[in-house]
Amino acid sequence: MTNYWVNSGFSTLDVSPDNQLLVTDDFLRTYLSRPELKLVPESCPVERTLHQRLTTNSRSDVTESEIVTMADEDIQENYRVWLRYRSRLLSASSLEAFYMSLFIGDGVDVPPLFVS
Structure with missing residues (x-):
């Protein structure tokens, strides 16, 4: 099948026996290379350490105390x-189930970038 959305991370997903898309560690890692999370020269040591840990283990626990020690509030x-997005993805049975969950209950609580 032709991958029309090369930047979507589709090729990093697994497919279940019932043809549902399953989130993989590689899929989660694709977000770490996006401009919003990518390391920059100004990244502080705490951010660098966390980024490396998540690159190695994309499902690693992260505490609020780690986040607040980063130098940049953005x-x-x-x-x-x-x-928050990762947590919702991992709690869903499939990528399709995650997307469907965005439109029930409290609704969309992730940026449009993640919905598209």
Whole structure:
């Protein structure tokens, strides 16, 4: 099948026996290379350490105390948003189930970038 959305991370997903898309560690890692989470020269040591840990283990637990020690408040918020998104992804049975969950209950609580 032709991958029309090369930047979507589709090729990093697994497919279940019932043809549902399953989140993989590689899929989660694709977000760490996005501009919102990518390391920059100004990244502080705490951010660098966390980024490396998540690159190695994309499902690693992250505490709020780690986030608040990052020097940049914008990157703190970017991590909070991504971690909330990651949590919802991992609690869903499939990527399709995750997307469906966005439109019930409390609704969409992730940036449009993640919905598309």
